[in-house]
Amino acid sequence: MSGLQVRLRSASPIRLEAEFDCGAGELVALVGPSGSGKTSMLRAMAGLWTPADLQGHIRVAGQDWLNTASGVQLSPQQRRAGLVFQHYALFPHMSAQANVALAAGPGWTAADVQALLVRLGLGVLSQRRPAQLSGGQQQRVALARALVRVMPTPQTTSAAPGATTWPGVLLLDEPFSAVDAPTRQALYRELAALRQNVSVPMVLVTHDLSEARRLADRVVIVDAGHTLQTGQPARVFASPRNARVAELVGIQNHFAGCFFKDQPGWGRLRWTDPAQPAQCIDLTVVDKNKIGDGTPVTWVLNGEQVDVLADGAPLPVAGQGRTRLRCCLAEVLSLGEISLCTLTPETLPGQTITLNLTTRLLARLQVGAGGWIQLLIAPGALHIMPVREAAA
Amino acid sequence: MDWPALTVSLTLAALTTLVLLPLGLALARWLAVTAWGGRAFIEALLLLPLLLPPTVIGFYFLVAFGQGSPLGAWLAASGWRLVFSLEGLLLVSVLVNLPFMVQPIQRAFAAVPHSLREAAWVSGLSGWQTFWRIELPLAWPGLLAGMALTVAHTLGEFGVVLMVGGNIEGETRTLSVSLYDKVQGMDLQSAHVMALALVGVSLLALSLVLAFDRVGQRGRALQER
Numbered sequence: 001m002s003g004l005q006v007r008l009r010s011a012s013p014i015r016l017e018a019e020f021d022c023g024a025g026e027l028v029a030l031v032g033p034s035g036s037g038k039t040s041m042l043r044a045m046a047g048l049w050t051p052a053d054l055q056g057h058i059r060v061a062g063q064d065w066l067n068t069a070s071g072v073q074l075s076p077q078q079r080r081a082g083l084v085f086q087h088y089a090l091f092p093h094m095s096a097q098a099n100v101a102l103a104a105g106p107g108w109t110a111a112d113v114q115a116l117l118v119r120l121g122l123g124v125l126s127q128r129r130p131a132q133l134s135g136g137q138q139q140r141v142a143l144a145r146a147l148v149r150v151m152p153t154p155q156t157t158s159a160a161p162g163a164t165t166w167p168g169v170l171l172l173d174e175p176f177s178a179v180d181a182p183t184r185q186a187l188y189r190e191l192a193a194l195r196q197n198v199s200v201p202m203v204l205v206t207h208d209l210s211e212a213r214r215l216a217d218r219v220v221i222v223d224a225g226h227t228l229q230t231g232q233p234a235r236v237f238a239s240p241r242n243a244r245v246a247e248l249v250g251i252q253n254h255f256a257g258c259f260f261k262d263q264p265g266w267g268r269l270r271w272t273d274p275a276q277p278a279q280c281i282d283l284t285v286v287d288k289n290k291i292g293d294g295t296p297v298t299w300v301l302n303g304e305q306v307d308v309l310a311d312g313a314p315l316p317v318a319g320q321g322r323t324r325l326r327c328c329l330a331e332v333l334s335l336g337e338i339s340l341c342t343l344t345p346e347t348l349p350g351q352t353i354t355l356n357l358t359t360r361l362l363a364r365l366q367v368g369a370g371g372w373i374q375l376l377i378a379p380g381a382l383h384i385m386p387v388r389e390a391a392a
Numbered sequence: 393m394d395w396p397a398l399t400v401s402l403t404l405a406a407l408t409t410l411v412l413l414p415l416g417l418a419l420a421r422w423l424a425v426t427a428w429g430g431r432a433f434i435e436a437l438l439l440l441p442l443l444l445p446p447t448v449i450g451f452y453f454l455v456a457f458g459q460g461s462p463l464g465a466w467l468a469a470s471g472w473r474l475v476f477s478l479e480g481l482l483l484v485s486v487l488v489n490l491p492f493m494v495q496p497i498q499r500a501f502a503a504v505p506h507s508l509r510e511a512a513w514v515s516g517l518s519g520w521q522t523f524w525r526i527e528l529p530l531a532w533p534g535l536l537a538g539m540a541l542t543v544a545h546t547l548g549e550f551g552v553v554l555m556v557g558g559n560i561e562g563e564t565r566t567l568s569v570s571l572y573d574k575v576q577g578m579d580l581q582s583a584h585v586m587a588l589a590l591v592g593v594s595l596l597a598l599s600l601v602l603a604f605d606r607v608g609q610r611g612r613a614l615q616e617r
Contacts, residue, residue, distance in 0.1 A: 048513070076513040081514055085510075091512075092530070093530055102515055
């Protein structure tokens with residue numbers, strides 16, 4: 001076990017229940033709204049947050065950094081955690097070089113530190129103080145200062161290349177939130193390049209979903225101190241485990257309904273409008289035998305798997321098992337090639353579906369705002385989740 | 393100019409600053425970071441000399457260390473005389489100067505963002521190393537301000553000096569007491585010289601304090617960027 005394993009539980013001052021792993025060289029993003037406890041988890045890993053009732057363990061490469069069962073608790077100094085603070089926390093009275101050298105272990109010479117700074121594009125700036133650097137440059141100094149804590153000492157590498165993997169962890173606390181957008185893009189690329197050379201677990205805390213999606217191998221969705229779901233970004237975004245996760249990952253087309261069993265292997269998803277319980281639409285879905293008959297559910301419509309037909313067009317032959325839905329184009333917002341469309345189903349006018357349709361398709365169908373179209377919804381476009389039980 | 397009085401004043405100012413610096417530093421650093429509930433009371437106690445008339449402090453000092461008190465008698469038996477001596481003057485001077493030394497240093501330490509301490513710990517620095525290499529270099533304008541204020545205030549102290557030290561030439565007669573003497577003796581020429589010297593020194597000290605404070609503010613502004 002060369003990675004990081006985190007199992008944490010606390011009741012106060014923050015309710016916390018965290019469970020996730022991060023392999024060596026892997027980048028895991030803790031994603032959640034502000035106040036969700038993701039930064040506390042990161043600080044607990046660094047040894048900076050140690051409430052009295054914290055229970056569980058933090059294990060790095062088989063070594064306990066924290067284990068409340070056996071009474072192990074390493075100090076921040078003893079842990080090999082390279083932490084990039086949200087506002088960098090660079091030492092203002094020291095040069096960039098001195099900031100990094102301060103964190104470097106005994107095996108690092110001044111030349112090694114300088115070489116690292118050069119690699120991060122800070123070579124000519126190494127004698128400047130933080131106040132004389134731009135936000136992006138400060139961020140890179142902070143990254144260098146964190147890296148020297150987790151990188152193998154240069155001399156060890158030359159003596160036995162690849163033999164020693166330093167049991168460190170790189171921790172990034174909203175590292176890109178304080179820089180402007182172009183700088184952020186450049187830093188994303190640098191982080192990606194850097195990952196080729198660093199083989200320690202990396203944990204990134206962010207509230208930015210697209211950032212997590214772009215940088216992380218896996219995401220951990222955090223809410224109210226709980227780690228709700230862990231998985232590859234595409235998987236978590238496509239199939240959130242429950243309604244809260246769906247809400248947190250900003251999924252559109254998220255509705256309430258009820259699941260009924262039908263013929264073997266098939267089910268019916270009854271879509272209802274809570275405001276008008278009398279009306280409903282039945283959608284054909286696949287029954288995976290995970291949800292009982294008559295269970296209230298929340299569900300998500302994946303707009304990328306929806307076909308659009310002109311109003312009145314006949315159902316294509318391959319339309320078996322697909323549900324036909326006549327909708328009014330309530331609103332069309334043209335964004336160039338893509339148009340953001342808001343649709344209301346004929347039988348459930350109180351509900352709205354949001355779809356990104358190509359402007360070309362709308363032109364071909366000769367339809368605009370106020371017009372009607374048909375949606376063909378394949379069973380695979382529907383993701384059904386049980387209504388999340390009240391937080392334990 | 394009363395040269396012996398000037399020497400006494402300068403000696404007293406230097407010794408007070410020297411004794412008070414480590415004491416004030418420890419107190420100020422502790423007050424800046426502690427979460428202890430009794431902090432406000434300690435802070436009030438330290439500020440008390442600013443509000444109390446010097447005569448009150450002098451009076452209690454005489455009560456505590458005079459020949460009549462058990463402590464004073466015990467000290468006298470062991471060969472120490474605190475009343476009407478430079479040592480006694482030094483002790484009371486340290487007490488009344490506490491707020492002048494502690495306040496600026498405490499403010500300077502409180503202005504060091506806690507995240508810098510955490511960054512130092514995570515970088516492997518021990519608590520002591522963090523103090524010496526991170527906190528102290530950032531708080532030094534506060535230290536200088538505290539020292540300048542202490543020197544200026546010690547040179548200007550009058551009431552408590554007169555009550556505790558008396559008026560012994562070359563031992564406890566400071567410049568401000570000597571000035572009082574000269575005015576009493578209608579020697580206005582000498583009084584003018586000494587008064588001007590005190591004004592000059594105080595003005596210099598205050599200018600230094602303000603200059604250091606500005607350096608400190610600039611440092612803080614840099615950290616917040």
